[in-house]
Amino acid sequence: MSTARLELPDSLVSTDWLAGHLDDERLVVLDASVVGAETAAGFRWLSGLDAYLIDGHIPGAVFADLLEEFSDSDGPYAFTRPDLFRLAEAARSTGIDDTRTVVVFDSGLGQWASRLWWLLAAGGLDRVAILDGGLAKWKAEGRPLETGFVAPRPAASVTLAERPSWWADRAEVRRVVDGEASASLVCSASRTDFTGETGRRDRRGHIPGSVHVPLTAVVDRETNAFLPDAPDVPAGPDERVIAYCGGGIAAAATAFALRRAGRRDVAVYDGSLDEWSSLPDAPLVSLSA
Structure with a gap:
């Protein structure tokens, strides 16, 4: 061989x-x-x-x-x-x-x-x-x-x-939320976790400024195959995208789909909502009220 x-x-x-x-x-x-x-x-x-x-x-x-x-x-x-x-x-x-x-x-x-x-x-x-x-x-x-x-x-x-640029930490995400850094935040949690209607954490909702791109937006539920088109995110082709979810799992699928579609600056926020929601001063947006 x-x-x-x-x-x-x-x-x-x-x-x-x-x-x-x-x-x-x-x-x-x-x-x-x-x-x-x-x-x-x-x-x-x-x-x-x-x-x-x-x-x-x-x-x-x-x-x-x-x-x-x-x-x-x-x-x-x-x-x-x-x-x-x-x-x-x-x-x-x-x-x-x-x-x-x-x-x-x-x-x-x-x-x-x-x-x-x-x-x-x-x-x-x-x-x-x-x-x-x-x-x-x-x-x-x-x-x-x-x-x-x-x-x-x-x-x-x-x-x-x-490849450190493939990861984002809470400090970078906080700078994005505070307008001190430029990136698009993409939440890959379920719809109801995104809105704050559900969630296993004491504090629910999504990080301010996030757009919602759930796992089902990148994977076909019938075949489990990745969808042929990249998920739609409101960011320029060279703008940094930070994907997160509950614990950095579904976010990895979204980030994979974006990188495969040609986006060069995509990161996963490893702590995701598990970490962010545990920080008392980290803002969350809930749409469930």
Whole structure:
């Protein structure tokens, strides 16, 4: 087999492309699924590992733990992004190294795959793509599934170099809100979370000046595939866009769609509303009154 690196046709690959490359040893396929559940202690995010093991996954896919391995478990909020050292360790634990190409998918609407893609791409990994339509499209087409655990292949070194402009922090968002910096704020939370009618946080609503671009504006609910047209945001082609949601997950899908459409300056506010709403002096707009 050729030792040349496996090149991707795009940052979004089709089920046909993946099916044709599943046996390629240069490819790492990752299931990044996370599930939400109401428990006696309230709502909790749970690992998608059980569904991966029992319900099945794409043959050869390795499970990527977004809750623990690909997040900072010591961070103040769920899914706090890891530092570059932890990200590299997590990547190597799934079989990623400098010789391999990565395709990520999930069992949801693509938001979890988008989050993992964003983490890896923002960390400097170039050969990484999202499977368009994810597991739902793969299953709808009658393609094979595999159950049980798939052990990652041993990985050599992985070279990462952070792209800091891909992330926004609360200080930058505050400067935008106060008119001291220029950027378009895009909220990817649900409609009712955006308006403040619903929400799991003590303070509800959206950051002032935000436009609403939910996950369903970038993903087709019937096929789970990304929509062909980029979401509409009121910003010039070179203006910075900062996407946020509850915890930086759905925002990653919106940010991915915008970057893929050619926008060069797109960032994810990692803390998102989990952080912003916890700050007593951070303003929120509620339309539910």
